[in-house]
Amino acid sequence: MHAASTQPVDVNWVAQMVAPLSDHGVGTPGSFLRKSFTLDTRANGKTLHISALGLYVCFINGQRVGHDILTPGWTSYETRLSFQTYDVSDLLVAGENTMEIWLADGWLRSQMMWGGRPIFNTWGDRIAAIAQLLDGDGxxxxxxxxxxxxxxLPVRKSGIYFGEIYDASFAQTATAGSEAIAFDTARLVAHETTPVRELEPLQPTKTWRDDAGRILYDFGQNCGGYVAFTVIGEAGARIIVEHAEILDKDGVFYNGNLRTAECRIEYTLKGNGAEDYRPLFTFQGFRFARITIEGKAKVSNVVSVPISSVTEIKASFTSANKLVDRLFLNTIWSQRSNFIEVPTDCPQRDERLGWTGDAQVFAGTACYLADAQSFFHKWIRDVMADQREDGAVPHVVPDPTKMDDTHYPGFFGSTGWGDAIAVVPWQVYLHYGDTAILNEVLPAMVKWVDFVWSISDGPIVQPPRAWGARGFSFGDWLQPKGPSAKPLPTISDDAAATLYLHITAKLVSQIAEISGDTKTAQRLADMAEQVKTAFAREFITPSGRVGGDDQTSYALAFLHDLIPADKHAAAKRYFKNAIARSDGRIGTGFIGTPALLPALVKIGELGLAADVFLQEDVPGWLYQVKMGATTIWERWDAIEPDGTIYNPRMNSYNHYAYGAVCQWLLEGVAGFRPDAAAPGFESIIFEPTILDGLSPVAAHHDSPRGLIRAGWALDGDHVRYEVEVPQGSTGRLRLSPAYRNAQLDGATIMAGTEPTLSPGKHTITFDYSVPVRQAHDRPNVNVRTP
Structure with a gap:
């Protein structure tokens, strides 16, 4: 099957990076490189090492090599370029053979960035390939x-944002030669993670024609991928495919939120019977497709083909609330759609960038939902490659602004975003017991922490407001602000940046301790304490108000132990008031949202956590599900209750960041998580949160150690909690003091103890009076279906 190897490969490169002289630059037709060669025998053990500047598809004797998509992938190309390795013995014959490499613009030189400030030729202006075929003896x-x-090529134009124009009637012939171009093979690294692959195709759930006679398809699921189809018709007939995530409130195809990304496929028929087509060098983010037929042709077998670097689902969560269950599934689909080579924000518009802030808040969730170890290993190396000399981490990685910052000066250095350089490796360590990634990234983590301290030369970080200024911060991005008549308070950039300096300094201190760097561990521990003291002095009032008296300030401060003990009771009251002021709804953005529910549980407000999580109005997790979402939205208000679409300038319907709540569903509600003292699920902490309205709950995770299960059911005040510990692991049971009369496998649990759970299944029972959820007067929200 010619699967690409993901094992370390040491290659002695004798091949040259070769550019086709038929290529005329970005936005012009793709090109091929071709060479015929003779083999005395079809010996086994023939290995192909191959990479490209741009994207490539390789053919040997007319048969495609491998099933990987968008090769060689996307890295920080100026320093790191992946190559793939395939066993191609079964494609070769004794005698004459031909290898052909198709090349296109890809991420290398097609449009990156958005609006009136696009960047072309980002990492180079020439497509090229490097390949060498080895015999079994090397x-x-x-x-x-x-x-x-x-x-x-028949590929007349292609681009990541643009789409693809393919003319099957084009006569492909060799018209030019090639030339070797300067290239340092030291940049080549063996492909480090699972290649992008196709997932199971999605059949249309609904098909209809609009007033213009165009055929529309609803595939029932938003995803990252492309449309495949079969067409029969006359030569020269053309099929045009457009893509959209949603329909407007009148049921009309809507793609205004794609901005300058055309997301367009054009296929011209050769006219010789049934012709099958799917794009080679692009992908789209969509649920709906609109097909226009020009000329005599008939389209059939139209399917949506999702693609992803993560192909296996590793976790599940079910409950009595079907909206919650769908939210979990939506998060899985958003991860699949955005884990295409790098962890992107969205797969559809003129962006699709590796935003570090999104990855930072979602990394823990990602490691539950899929095997993301090698995926994050690869990406965090790109983060290190793009880190600036002073320690600043780019907002997006790979960073298109690094080679040319004309239109995007200073596109790096935001707290909450750059902290991904520490948080992501930490989550990989927790989930996989991976100390190697901590050791590898530690120096870069320390540089980042020192950079944040240097922004204001002290423990209180005061980011400049202007975009591009050194240390600019996004703060709590997309934090809802409440009614315009009386906007709700939000966290200041100063408070957000200072909070994150404490969080990451403390975390990197812990990582340095694990890595054996005790000097750095102590220095950063001291720094974290200085920040903690300064934060209390600067952002906590004598009466106990924190930050801007907003939900994010309280959530992060409580979760990371930044509130002095004598202020806890008062801060807790203010925290609850901040939620009450927003009518029991979410008041947090990208950095505050993952902390909100865990913080409420930590301070004992389980009923309030249930209220906030399960309410179904905007802003809220379940609101978007009721409005027909099949992936996670970028904005809480992406579609208004009456169906009105938010301003298309920044409105994605496939962003995973707010799906980070699924980490809490598994760790908090179902109640299992890795133990930092014995990572990789060698030790598992079981600590359930019983919420009104969810019983019965069931969840699982296919961990590196084996299958973990946990679930509970509520019968009046009696709870039955069942867990399963995989072989080779142990569990630790932690129960809230509010849970009474607890028993483990029929034996009484002494209050204040943490019983050890051996491998196998266990039953825990206890009594708990679940707080009654609060009723709120809220406008009706109708479930929106296309």
Whole structure:
């Protein structure tokens, strides 16, 4: 099956990076490189190492090599370029053989960034390939050099944001030669993670025609991928496919939120019977497709083909609330859609960038839902490659602004975003017991923490307001602000940045201790304490108000133990008041939202946590589900209750960041999580949160140690909690003091103890009076279906 190897491969490169002379630059037709060669015998053990500047698809004797998509992938190209390794023995024959490499613009040189400030030729202006075919004894059978011929492809134009124009009637012939270009093979690294692959195709759930006679397809699920179809018709007929995530409130195809991304497929027929097509060098984010037929042709077998770097689901969560269950599934789909080579914000508009802030808040969830270890290993190396000399981490990685910052100066250095350089490796360590990633990234983590301290040369961080200024902060991005008549308070950039300096300094201190760097561990521990003291002095009033008296300030401060003990009771009251002022709804953005529910549980407000989580109005997790979402939205208010679409300038319907709540569903509600003292689920902490309206709850996670299960059911005041510990692991049971008369497998649990759970299944019972959820007067929200 020609699967690409993901194992470390040491290659002695003799091949040259070769550019086709048929190529005329960005936005022009793709090109191929071709070479014929002779084999005395079809010996086994033929190995192909291959990479490209741009994207490539390789064919040997007309048969495609491998099933990987968007190769060689996306890295920080100026320092790191992946190559793939395939066993191609079964494609070769004794005698004459031909290798052909198709090349297109890809991330290398098609449009990056958005609006009136696009960047082209971001990492180079020439597409090229490097390949060498080895015999079983390691000798070179074939390698790229200037003797390869070239020509244009039926792919007449392609781009990550643009889409693809394919003319099947184009006669592909060699019209030019090639030339070797300067390239340092030290940049080449063996592909470090699972390649992008197709998932199971999605059939249309509904098909209809609009007033213009165009055919519309609803695939029932938003995803990242492309449309595939079969067409029969006359030569020269054209099929045009457009993509959209939603319909407007009148049921009309809507793609205004794609901004300058055309997301367009054009296919011109050859006219020789049934023709199958799917794009080669692009992908889209969509649920709906609109097909226009020009000329005599008939389209059939139209499907949506999701693609992803993460293909297996590793967790589940079910409850009595079907909206919650769908929210969990929506998060899985948003991860799949946005884990395409790098952890992107969205798969559809003119962006699709590796935003560090999104990855930072979602990394823990990601490691539950999929095997993300190698995926994050690869990406965090790109983060280190793009980190600036002073320690600043880019807002997006790979960073398109690094090579040319003309339109995006200073696109780096935001707290909450750059902290991904520490938080992501930490989550990988917790989930996989991976100390190697901590040791590898630690120096870069320390540089980041020191950079944040340097912004204001002290424990209180005062980020400048202007975009591009050194240390600019996004704060709590997209934090809802309440009614315009009386906006709700929000966390200040100063408070947010100072909070994160404490969080990350403390975390990196712990990581340094694990890595054996005790000097750094002590220095950063001292720094964290200085920040904690300064935060209390600067942002906590004598009466106990924190930050801007907003939900994010309280959530982060409580969760990370920044509130002095003598202020706890008062701060708790203010925290509850902040939620009451927003009518029991969410008042947090990207950095505050993942902390909100865990903080409420930590301070004993389980009923309030249930109220906030389960309310179904905007802003709220379940609101978007009721409005027909099949993935996580970027904005709480992406569609208003009456169906009105928010301003398209920034409105994605497939962003995973707010799906980070699924980490809390597994760790908090179902109640299992890795133990930092014995990571990789060697030790598992079981600590359930019983919420009104969810019983019965059931969850699982396929951990590196094996299957973990946990679930509970409520019968009056009696709770039955069942767990399963995999072989090779142990569990630790922690129960809230509010849970009474607890028993483990029929034996009484002494109050204040944490019983050890051996591998296998266990039953815990206890009594608990679940707080009654509060009723709120809220406008009716109708479930929105297309």
């Amino acid at each position: 000798s070179v059978v074939l390698s790229t050099d200037a003797s390869w011929e070239s020509g244009e």
